[in-house]
Amino acid sequence: MVGTLSMLLVIPQLVSAAGNSEKKLTKFNLSSIQEINQYISTNKNVNVMLYDKNGKILNEFHSDSNIISYHYDANGEMVDSTDSFNGKEVYKKDPLTHQLKIEKYKNNKLVSDSSLSDSNGNASNIATTNQVSPLSTTVYEDYIVNNFSMNELISDSDFTNSTTMSQANIQTLFESSTFNSILKNDVTIYTMDNSGIPVYTGRTIKPSAAISAAATANGINPKVILVTLQKESSLVKDLSGNPAPSYSDKRFVFAMGYGKTDVGIDYSKSGFDVQIAGGTQTLKNRYNQSPSTGYPRLLPDTTVTPINYGEPAKSYGGVTYKNYVWVKNRATYSLYVYTPHTIDFHLPSLGGGNYLFVSTANGWWGSTNRWN
Numbered sequence: 537m538v539g540t541l542s543m544l545l546v547i548p549q550l551v552s553a554a555g556n557s558e559k560k561l562t563k564f565n566l567s568s569i570q571e572i573n574q575y576i577s578t579n580k581n582v583n584v585m586l587y588d589k590n591g592k593i594l595n596e597f598h599s600d601s602n603i604i605s606y607h608y609d610a611n612g613e614m615v616d617s618t619d620s621f622n623g624k625e626v627y628k629k630d631p632l633t634h635q636l637k638i639e640k641y642k643n644n645k646l647v648s649d650s651s652l653s654d655s656n657g658n659a660s661n662i663a664t665t666n667q668v669s670p671l672s673t674t675v676y677e678d679y680i681v682n683n684f685s686m687n688e689l690i691s692d693s694d695f696t697n698s699t700t701m702s703q704a705n706i707q708t709l710f711e712s713s714t715f716n717s718i719l720k721n722d723v724t725i726y727t728m729d730n731s732g733i734p735v736y737t738g739r740t741i742k743p744s745a746a747i748s749a750a751a752t753a754n755g756i757n758p759k760v761i762l763v764t765l766q767k768e769s770s771l772v773k774d775l776s777g778n779p780a781p782s783y784s785d786k787r788f789v790f791a792m793g794y795g796k797t798d799v800g801i802d803y804s805k806s807g808f809d810v811q812i813a814g815g816t817q818t819l820k821n822r823y824n825q826s827p828s829t830g831y832p833r834l835l836p837d838t839t840v841t842p843i844n845y846g847e848p849a850k851s852y853g854g855v856t857y858k859n860y861v862w863v864k865n866r867a868t869y870s871l872y873v874y875t876p877h878t879i880d881f882h883l884p885s886l887g888g889g890n891y892l893f894v895s896t897a898n899g900w901w902g903s904t905n906r907w908n
């Protein structure tokens with residue numbers, strides 16, 4: 537009887553000793569790429585951004601198991617990024633216009649680029665027309681894209697209403713089965729030390745909290761932030777369709793498009809929390825700097841120039857999309873300062889620009905409750 541009891545007492549001690557000899561991984565003590573991958577693939581409850589010792593992004597490890605790897609040239613300029621789903625983005629600067637152009641690939645096949653070819657390499661069905669001039673510089677014209685008005689994307693009162701969603705509401709949206717967003721999980725920040733070992737920086741970002749705080753601090757509708765995140769980086773909700781799109785460009789590093797412009801990349805503005813805070817503040821600054829009177833107002837003007845890259849108008853499906861637009865209020869004006877495109881003339885089919893902004897909001901919340 538005594539021998540049996542002794543055995544029962546020894547076994548827990550051996551288990552405990554074995555447990556103490558093994559490192560228990562948490563999202564705050566991951567010290568190798570292997571451990572980061574192991575932890576995320578097992579738990580799927582965190583996103584990790586890994587920077588080099590100079591502050592440039594190396595990898596993003598998403599909670600859905602997607603891994604983004606960034607690559608740089610000898611001058612430290614980002615040249616491309618690849619993901620674990622066989623996607624790739626190539627970043628090029630036009631030597632003449634100095635515009636940043638992004639080519640997107642899936643399985644080594646071009647998905648979209650500024651040459652206006654489709655994913656099969658065929659010429660785009662968007663045709664270039666002659667330059668279109670306004671009928672008058674004083675007479676208002678409607679600009680409709682698929683039944684959405686490009687003249688008033690959102691009212692001023694809706695744009696500046698920061699109370700439409702609480703942090704809890706935003707978190708519920710991320711966790712819903714409809715969205716199942718990777719933003720439901722925290723984003724932890726790691727950096728490589730001098731030995732090439734990932735080290736937790738002590739920074740963890742809860743996306744719903746960051747968005748709610750930015751909305752409150754800047755007096756901006758949190759729905760505007762959410763839709764901008766989706767428009768710029770597809771982070772809020774995976775793209776869907778029948779068939780589903782073959783490429784998803786989810787990226788944390790320039791999530792709001794803040795600092796990643798047509799003329800280049802400002803690396804000091806990279807990082808998810810910087811993007812949320814800086815991107816939202818920029819939206820509000822653009823609103824505060826917009827003309828307070830004189831609407832409807834014709835764009836381009838001396839501030840918002842050009843519209844749609846200043847390129848000749850395009851036609852799609854027999855409809856001509858102009859390179860100018862009349863805007864009805866300050867909120868719409870500010871959104872065109874942020875994104876000076878009605879649609880993206882560089883896409884092989886109709887989409888992008890502020891059309892994507894308003895159509896995304898309509899798809900999520902409908903026409904009645906779109907912004908409230």
